[in-house]
Amino acid sequence: MFMNAGKPAGNSTSSQFANTLIDLLDQVRYRRVSVDEQFDPVYRLRYEAYRREDFIPVNSQQVTRDQFDELPNCYCFGVYIGGRLASSLRFHVVTPEQPYSPCMSVWPDVLQPLLDNGKSFIDPGRFTTDFELSLAYPALPYLTLRIAAMACEHFPVRYCMSAVRPEHTAFYRRVFNARPLGDERTYADLAFPMQLFTADVPVIRDRVMDRYPFFLSLPEERAALFGSSPTDLVAIAPSARQAQRLELMEKVG
Template sequence: MKEHVVEALTHSRYRVLTESRDLEEIYRLRYKCYRAEGSIAKNARGLMTDDYDETENCVHVGVEMDGKILAAMRLHLVSRLCLVSPTLEVFPEILDDLKPGQTILDPTRFVTDPEARDRRVPLHFLALRVPFLAAMFYDIDVALAPVRAEHTAFYRRYLGYEPAMEPRSYPGLKKPIQLLTANFREQRDAVLERTPVFGPLEDFPNASIAFPDLFGVYPAAKKGRYKAA
């Protein structure tokens, strides 16, 4: 494992965010990041949020360092019990290829603090542990990655994603988004062999994530959930 990633993990804590104060902090971080990239219009509140932030199958996770959230991601767990997610709104054909009983992980609003990135904090590695661990915990079949074209190489190299659909306009964003997908069960072991930092790390207790069960909107795993949290 790369030394700078180990050092960052030592000072990191992963949190599932549910309190309004914490959620406002990540909405402000989103606004800051997307504005810095020219991806959204300016607004007086300085917040970036939408109705998908409040759906029952949504989980918000933040990566905290020195008491400040420096990275965050929003997860939607899609199953026969709840077919709601932002990426399905843009790429509804995904459901056409889904087999009965299969599940989808839709990670969106992936943001990392610009100042921390300038200090070369490896937030992209720290934050991308979130959907990987979520896919393990929730026993996911298909993992989505709705990303800008210039980011696809990272997902393909490190996480085994493949292009699924060409870029399209995405609600609220000025720049188009391309869809990558991965058969998580097929890719999991190869990803962990290449980049073990994405998986559970017993030596870093604060790197675990206490994912909620989402009873009623997501089915329990047939074989028992992997203890990624």
């Protein structure tokens, strides 16, 4: 469906890729997971994805959930395409007042000085996909990481931190102009190393949105996804198409 979807090259190819993704977003819905739902399908998707590559041990409940899912600064989401759960992502909003997240637990020596200087950041992680749908939609990483892009717009943060597997670093460099900040370390029960990458949100925002306008969103979508009443939420439709029109009108006007 998406030829070379992971590596748009050149302005015309990038524009075609972006338009294709915006069209695909018409089939996409985002659903926030309630912390009270211990057996939410998102936690089962995590388990299946990690077990598929033998990254975690077998457990009888067949869910992957940890102490970071319980934190008040945690936001967890499922991404649905055509009504099917395709992928999931969670993130933490890390501030001097709420200095807890997976990245903080692995690289405290690197990140605590930022908090001490009053900086805040988004820490996205637990990005997992349905195997069949990841083959059908090679651009699924973009659709999923759109959640992190929206979070960087919604919350007053300076950075977006990402714990990245070594084989995925090229993607984060290319798409988000992310740079390494910490050395490779192991996180929790995952049987592979991660490297800490950071993106400076105010610096990269306009370039990323210009090249990948499907990351755009309206304030109403962000408020619906990141508001204070997740148990009242249903699946939310993306607003990238409308947000792109507004950005173009502002530039012309």
